[in-house]
Each structure stands twice: as structure tokens, then as C-alpha cells.
Amino acid sequence: MxxxxxxxxxxxxxxxxxxxxxxxxxxxxxxxxxxxxxxxxxxxxxxxxxxxxxxxxxxxxxxxxxxxxxxxxxxxxxxxxxxxxxxxxxxxxxxxxxxxxxxxxxxxxxxxxxxxxxxxxxxxxxxxxxxxxxxxxxxxENKSGTTAISPAKLVQSSNILLNPQQKKFKVKLYSLFAANYREASAKRFTWKEEFPKCDLIVVKNSKDQLEYALEITEDINDGLYHEEGEDKKQMVIDINHIQRMYYTQSGELLNIEDAKDAVLVMKVSKQEKKKNDEDSISSTDEKLIQVKETAPEIVQEELKEAQWYAIGLWADDDNDGEEDSSDDEKSDKTKITSVSDFSLNLLLLESVIKLALLEITEQMNHLQASDELITLYMK
Structure with missing residues (x-):
């Protein structure tokens, strides 16, 4: 099954x-x-x-x-x-x-x-x-099969982590609709679109401690109908709660409707992590983006303990006129720079998360980390 x-x-x-x-x-x-x-x-x-x-x-x-x-x-x-x-x-x-x-x-x-x-x-x-x-x-990759780390991606990730809230990703957000579970179907799970268009930024939770989160804010200029004066919805994902990540070439593989492009999928624990928890993020396997042919099966009961999210890139296809929609947006653009290289967006986000996990788990600034430690987290 x-x-x-x-x-x-x-x-x-x-x-x-x-x-x-x-x-x-x-x-x-x-x-x-x-x-x-x-x-x-x-x-x-x-x-x-x-x-x-x-x-x-x-x-x-x-x-x-x-x-x-x-x-x-x-x-x-x-x-x-x-x-x-x-x-x-x-x-x-x-x-x-x-x-x-x-x-x-x-x-x-x-x-x-x-x-x-x-x-x-x-x-x-x-x-x-x-x-x-x-x-x-x-x-x-060298002859031993060890994947090399992209220096450019590492520098970009470091820049984002050193300047949180200064870079934003234009994305779509999906969540696993756990209530719609079909035991007999090959595609047992259904995904729902939380935000058809949203801004994702990396934020630091505490000035004193190395804690980071993904702050996802709905962008109501998404081409859909919204009530006048409707507030933007927001979601915060604690990076320390991310247990697994997967990078897929097409959201259609996950039965995500209209998601033909690549998506970054995250399993996020609903419970606070314990330092000595065997299933914590400090396990090497949990630090890596994993694309497995075989993996532990998720049962319905497990969905009570974790949530699944999928992030895809938002493409500016039908909303070319949005840039001048408001003076506030223009002002915001001077403060927050959008990462515009679409070919790197999700892979760059993946690298930022892994670099943040290094700081959270090791409780050290990534600039002080050894080559071996960076390789362990970033490979």
C-alpha cells in the first residue's frame, strides 16, 4: 500500500x-x-x-x-x-x-x-x-559519490540568514488535507491550497538565542476575489519543528492540483522538540533534503502529531499590473528585496533552512562552523 x-x-x-x-x-x-x-x-x-x-x-x-x-x-x-x-x-x-x-x-x-x-x-x-x-x-559530485556544496548557494543562504526579513520569496502554500483520507486509493491524500500567493521570509525568533521561523503572509493581490478591507492571513513555521524535507520536480506527483512545477515539501512537528528526542532534527538524516524510493509509511494516526506543507513558486503570469497596485507595496519593495531568480528559489530556500538548522542544533553562528559541520548540514 x-x-x-x-x-x-x-x-x-x-x-x-x-x-x-x-x-x-x-x-x-x-x-x-x-x-x-x-x-x-x-x-x-x-x-x-x-x-x-x-x-x-x-x-x-x-x-x-x-x-x-x-x-x-x-x-x-x-x-x-x-x-x-x-x-x-x-x-x-x-x-x-x-x-x-x-x-x-x-x-x-x-x-x-x-x-x-x-x-x-x-x-x-x-x-x-x-x-x-x-x-x-x-x-x-566527486568520484566517491559525495555531493559537493554549491559555494554560490552557500553565500546566498548566509546572506539571507545574516539579514533576516530582508529577502522574501514569492510562493504558493499547500497543506495536507488530513480529513480527506482514502485508504483504498493509490493517491490516499489530498492537498489544499492555503495561500495561492504569499510572501515567505525567514525571521529570527529571539535576539538572544539562535531560533528561526518561516513567516508566511498571504498576498491578497492574487487575482482572486477578497472582501474589501480583508486582513491578510499569516502562518509561522518554526524551523526547529521541521522534521523532514523533500524536493519534488512536480507537485502533480503528490496529487496537488495545478501544481506542475517543483515543490518543497516539509513535515512539521506539532509538538515542541526535546533535545534528547531520538526523532529530533539533530539526527543526520533529518537535516537533509531526502528523495527516497522507500520510506517509513505515514499512517493516519501520525498526522495527528505532524503537519505537512508544500511550497511552490508563484509565477507572475496573469498579474503583470500588480506592481503599481499601491504605494505601500512600492515602499515595501525598498525594504524587502524579492529573490527573483526563479531557477534557484526553492533550492535556495532549502539551503537557508538547512543553514538555520545548523545554528539551531549546534547553537553557534554558521560563520564559526567548521568545513566538516557545514558539509554535514548542507550536503
Whole structure:
């Protein structure tokens, strides 16, 4: 029986529509087979042309095989939301297309010199791609499989944490509708939209202690009808109460209606955490964004102890005229800067939360944390 966390885990099997090592492998295998067929049918054996073409064929095969793990890691990273690496995959797509074209044309080429020329050009294209792909690989993961921390994201997260309330995220907020529970259905849970448009800022709860919260305020300029003079609703999520987080590529995986883009999902405890609680945030697993294929099943009774929220980006599609809606908004914009890079918003929010958890759990300023401690919380 599928649980809500199983649905979250399906993200691990979701991929972007870009080249993977499997697609490149198929293209290369087809090229190798067709070159072999060309040598067998059109070239005499033991001739210099045959030997040279076989040598070039083997070089292409080995180089692509060596690239497969690198391409696979990059493809997985892009599928997990790292859009900075999309150009690297586009390079792989171009390489795959070159190999496909050669595989389709090799049997129609009558001049052995032309076959050698095309193979050498393919090898040159592979050689040109290798440094860029390895540079991309170094930015996300080393050979031991340890995910690298993005320096840019770490600096941005630090800036937000050092200047709370100075940055805001334009988001949508959903909550799990626990009352609508369908035991027999694959999609047992229903999500409801709390705020179709809202502002999320990180606030410090106490001047003396390292405590942070997510302050979420409804934005009534959301294109929906509101009573005149209606107060903005507000919700506060204590970061110390966040037990688990998941980053999914599409809210549709969670049965969130009209949520086609990525969402950040949080399990938030309703009870105050205890320092020695085995299920507290100080457990290493609880500090990380987790996308699991298998996870503990959530039962109906557990929903009494925790709430689930999903945060998605708000896109300014139909409300272009809102910017001049009021003088107050213009004034606010001079005080609070909106994080406008939509490709990083949720991943940046995720990093801010993890950096805040470091301060809360260790009770130290993150600027004083060691490399090992930052890696533990931010990886």
C-alpha cells in the first residue's frame, strides 16, 4: 500500500527529457555496429584502411564508455533541479546527434578516407566535450559519490540568514488535507491550497538565542476575489519543528492540483522538540533534503502529531499590473528585496533552512562552523 512518502520517492525515478548515458550508449553501439558492417562488406581485410578504421572505432567506443558515468551523474543532477548543468546536457545531446548521424550514413559512404575523416571528427568532438563535462562533474559530485556544496548557494543562504526579513520569496502554500483520507486509493491524500500567493521570509525568533521561523503572509493581490478591507492571513513555521524535507520536480506527483512545477515539501512537528528526542532534527538524516524510493509509511494516526506543507513558486503570469497596485507595496519593495531568480528559489530556500538548522542544533553562528559541520548540514 503506497504511502505519501512513497509518492514523494517517485521523484527519484523521474527524469528530464535530456540525454542520459543509456541514450548515448545506444547511439554509440549503433555506430560501432555499422562501422563493423562497413568494414566487413566494403573493405578488404588486412589493408591499412581497415586497421586504421578499426583503431578509430575502438577509440570512440572506449571514450564514450569512460564518459558514461559522468553523463549519468550530470543527468541525475539536472533531474533533481540543478538547472545550471543543463548546458552540459545540451552538449551531450549534440554529441549523441553527431553519432546518430554518422551511424545512419556510414553504410552509404564509399570512400574509406571519408569514413576515417568522420570518425576523427567524432573523436575530436568527444575530446572537446570531455573537459567541460568533467568540470561540470566536479561542481556537483566527486568520484566517491559525495555531493559537493554549491559555494554560490552557500553565500546566498548566509546572506539571507545574516539579514533576516530582508529577502522574501514569492510562493504558493499547500497543506495536507488530513480529513480527506482514502485508504483504498493509490493517491490516499489530498492537498489544499492555503495561500495561492504569499510572501515567505525567514525571521529570527529571539535576539538572544539562535531560533528561526518561516513567516508566511498571504498576498491578497492574487487575482482572486477578497472582501474589501480583508486582513491578510499569516502562518509561522518554526524551523526547529521541521522534521523532514523533500524536493519534488512536480507537485502533480503528490496529487496537488495545478501544481506542475517543483515543490518543497516539509513535515512539521506539532509538538515542541526535546533535545534528547531520538526523532529530533539533530539526527543526520533529518537535516537533509531526502528523495527516497522507500520510506517509513505515514499512517493516519501520525498526522495527528505532524503537519505537512508544500511550497511552490508563484509565477507572475496573469498579474503583470500588480506592481503599481499601491504605494505601500512600492515602499515595501525598498525594504524587502524579492529573490527573483526563479531557477534557484526553492533550492535556495532549502539551503537557508538547512543553514538555520545548523545554528539551531549546534547553537553557534554558521560563520564559526567548521568545513566538516557545514558539509554535514548542507550536503
Amino acid at each position: 503506497s504511502s505519501i512518502e512513497d509518492l514523494f520517492g517517485k521523484l527519484a525515478m523521474t527524469t528530464v527529457t535530456t540525454v542520459s548515458r543509456i541514450a548515448l550508449s545506444h547511439a554509440t553501439n549503433a555506430a560501432i555496429r555499422n562501422v563493423t558492417s562497413y568494414i566487413t562488406t566494403q573493405l578488404p581485410k588486412n589493408k591499412p584502411d581497415t586497421r586504421e578504421i578499426r583503431t578509430l572505432q575502438r577509440q570512440l567506443d572506449l571514450k564514450i564508455k569512460n564518459l558514461k558515468p559522468t553523463i549519468d551523474i550530470i543527468a541525475r543532477s539536472v533531474a533533481d533541479g540543478n538547472q545550471d548543468l543543463e548546458p552540459a546536457l545540451e552538449m551531450c545531446n549534440d554529441l549523441k546527434q553527431d553519432i546518430d548521424d554518422f551511424a545512419n550514413q556510414v553504410n552509404t559512404i564509399t570512400d574509406p578516407d571519408q569514413v576515417k575523416f568522420r570518425l576523427k571528427r567524432l573523436l575530436s568532438n568527444v575530446d572537446d566535450a570531455i573537459p567541460s563535462l568533467h568540470l561540470s562533474l566536479r561542481s556537483i
